[in-house]
Amino acid sequence: MFLTRRTFLTRSTALAATTALPGRLWAGTTLTMGDIRIDTLSDGNLVLPGGFVLDGAPDEATEVLASLGVPTDRFEPPCNLTLLRDGTNTVLFDAGSGPDFMPSAGKILEALEAAGLGPEEITHVIFTHAHPDHIWGLLDDFDEPVFPEADYMIGQAEYDYWTDPDTVNTIGEARMTFAVGAERRLAAIADRTAFLTDGQEALPGITARLTPGHTPGHMSFVIGAGSDAVMVLGDAIGNPHLAFARPEWPSGSDQDPETGRATRKALFDQIMAEDMPVIGFHLPEGGIGRVERADDGFRFNAGI
Known part of the structure; x- marks a missing residue:
């Protein structure tokens, strides 16, 4: 494996000079595995209340976060979409937030442009799960698919959950809009969606693994095999602090x-x-790195 880091500028230098507006900078991470090239692209970040992570955790969670230098009143996790190119397929793992979730997120089209790609070049979108920051970027303002040439894949259990009419009534008030938004977007691509089960090969070299809990049918994906493999975690390990420590x-x-x-x-x-090595949707510095043991838990070390 070979890992590099680089910085993307969405506007050209000439355009930025002409308009006197600063270009948006994206931190990108690239991993190569033989003929496979993997990039992480930023969809921006979320802004979440502290309870989104701390609810249900023991009281000493605040002490652990303080020891790691992490504030407890709110979290601002990055959103890393994984882009895979193998010479045949151009695959995006998840679709990002789109314009309707949070103003700090929904930037994937800018990141793709910075990488020299248009949305029509994406051949497949593979969903880890159907939370808003992973699927609401699927449709544009006219409810048309943002990736017009893509085929879509999602875990069968995940699809069944979000398209169940009873989910909106059982998911709880705080997540009710999640259910409405997911069902509408999944319905829009139903005729172009394939369904995955645990251990199934989604595409050559990409194996689905059922990793439930964050959502009922959440999936992670192993790219490659043996000693030359990396796992796209989605939100199964959802932050670099308590989830590791x-x-x-x-x-x-x-x-x-x-x-x-x-x-x-x-x-x-x-x-x-x-x-x-792993790729985490909400892990820092592009999200690609390794896991190390640390005290009673683990730590995320960005880089390969």
């Missing part, structure tokens, strides 16, 4: 906290046993 603690961001922490334990066991 105390993976056994429940997280307020998980819809099923008990299943979520069991999934994290299993993932950390596999990642450590196979010495596998």
Whole structure:
């Protein structure tokens, strides 16, 4: 594997000079594995209340965050979309937030432009799950697919959950809009969507793994095999602080906290046993890195 970092500028230097407006800078990370090139592209960031992570965690969670220099009143996690190119397919993992979720997010089209790609060049969009920051970027302002030439893939269990008419009534008031938004977007691509099960090969070299808890049918994806593999985590390991330092603690961001922490334990066991690098949707510095043991838990180390 070979890893590089670079910075993208969405506006050209000439245009920026003409308009006297600053260009948006994107921190990009690139990983190459033989003929496969993987880039992480920024969709911006979220702004979340502290309870989104801390609800359900033990009281000492605030002490752990303080020791890591992390504030507890709000979190501003980055959003890293994974782009894979193998010479045949141009695959985007998740679609980002779009314009309707948070003003700080929904920037993937700018990031793609900076990488020299248009949305029509995406051949496949593979969803880890259907939360707003992962799927609301699927449709434009006219409810047309942003990636017009793409085929779509999502876990069967995840699709069944969000398209179940009863979900909006059982998910809880705080997430009710999540259910409405997911159902509408999934309906718009239903005739172009394939469904995945645990262990299934989504595309050559991409294997789906059921990693539930954050959502009922959340999936992670292993790219490659053996010693030359990397795992796209989605939100199964959803932050670089408590999820690593105390993976056994429940997280307020998980819809099923008990299943979520069991999934994290299993993932950390596999990642450590196979010495596998990971790509995290909300992990820092582009989201690509390795997991190391630290005290009673783990730590994320950006880079390969």
